[in-house]
Amino acid sequence: MASTTSSFFFESLPYIDPQATAESLAKAKALIDAEASSSSSPSTEPQSHPRVPPLETSRFLTDAMKLEDERVSSSSEGKKPPPLKAIDLSRYQAVDAASLPPYPSDPTPETLRAYNAALSAALATTYSQASHVAQKSFLLSLLSPGNDSKNGPWASSASKNSWLLSNYHAEAQLGSLERELAETKREVDRVNIQRKEAQDAVGEEMRLLERDWKAGVGKVLEIEVAIERLRREGDELRRMDV
Template structure:
C-alpha cells in the first residue's frame, strides 16, 4: 500500500448510509488491495536503514535467544566467601605455585570486601535519603502525568472543535447539495426525454417522406400510362423511381 496522503471525500453527516450491496463491494475492494503482495523494493520516501552497531555481547545474547538457551543470570561466585588454599603442616609454602594461589585468593578477598563496603554504604545512603528521594521522584512523575493529561484534554477539545466545525459546514451546504443533485437528476431526465422526442420526430419525418415518395411514384405511373408506355416499362420505372425516392428520403433523414 503506498505511503501517500489519502484525502477522504465522504460527507458522513449528510451522505446517506451505504446499501448492503455497496458495502459488500467496498469490502471486496479493500480485501483485494490488502491481499496484494508487497513489492521487494522499499518506498522511495522511506529513509535508508541505519548501519548495525552490534557489540559482541549483543551478538552472543542474540545467539543465546536463537538457540533457546535459558538465561543464567548474574554470577555471584565473586561475592561468595573465599576459601583459603590448602595449608597443612607438611605443606611447603615457598614454591611459586603456592604463593600464586595465595595471591589470587587475597585479590578475590579484596574484591569482595570492596564490593561489600560499597553495598553497605549504598544501603546506608538509601536508608537515610531513599524515602525522600522516592517521594520526590513520585511527585515529579505526577507532575509529568498531570501535564500529559492537560495536553490530552486540550487535544481532545481541539478534535471536538474540528468535528463540530466539520458537521456545521456539511449541514450548512446540505440543502444546496441536495438542490444541485435534484437539479442534475431533472436535467438528465429532460435530456433523455428530449432524445426520445427527437427520435420520435425523426421517425415521423422519415415515414412522411416515404409516404410522399410513394405518392410521387403513383403519380409518375399515372402520367406514364397516359403517355402510352408499356406495362413492363412502367413497372421497371415505377420500382426504380420508388427506390430512388426512398433512398433520398433516408439520406435526408440521416442528414437532419
C-alpha cells in the first residue's frame, strides 16, 4: 500500500495471487467477526484497536459533499430525499413589487444600505429574467418560418440554417467526446497490458520468495519447538538431580 498526502492507493497482484476460494473467504470473515466481537461488547459497535487513530473524514469532504450528505441523511427510510437545489430558479421568477421593502421612513446610513441592497438584488433578478425571456423569444422566432414584420424575409432561411449550425456544433462536440472516451479506453487497456507484463515478469520470482519465506517461518517454528523441548528436558534433569 502506497500513500500520498491526500489519498491512499491499494495495489493488488491479480496476475500473481491466486483467486481466493469461497472457503478461504468464509474463514477470513469468521476470524474478523471473532476479533470484532472480542474487542467490543455485544451491545456496542465494534471498536478499532486503541492504537489505531480515528478516521478523519472531514479533510476528504468538501462543503458541497457535506451539504449533499446532510440532504440524503435527512430523508427517512423508504422515502426519497428532498430535491437537490443545485440551480437557483428564483432569478427566473418575476419580482413581486409587494415584496420590495418600502423606502425607510427614518433614513439612516444602515437602512439606506439595506434598502439599496434589496433594490440591487431585485434589479439583478429582473435583468436575468428579461434576458432569459428575450433569448427564448428569439429562439422561438427562428422556429417560425415565413416573413414577419420583426425578423424580415430572411426568417425562413435563417431558422433552418441556425438550427443546422447548432446541430453541427452539437455533433462536433459529441464526436470530440467520443474520441476522448475511445482514447481513454485505449489508455486503460495499455495500462492493464503493462501491468500484466510487469507482474508476469516478476511472478515466478515472487512465488519463489514466498515459498522461501514460508520455509523460513516453518524452520523458525521448528527451532522454537526444539528449544522449548530442550528447556523442559533441562527442567526434568534438574528436578531429578535434586
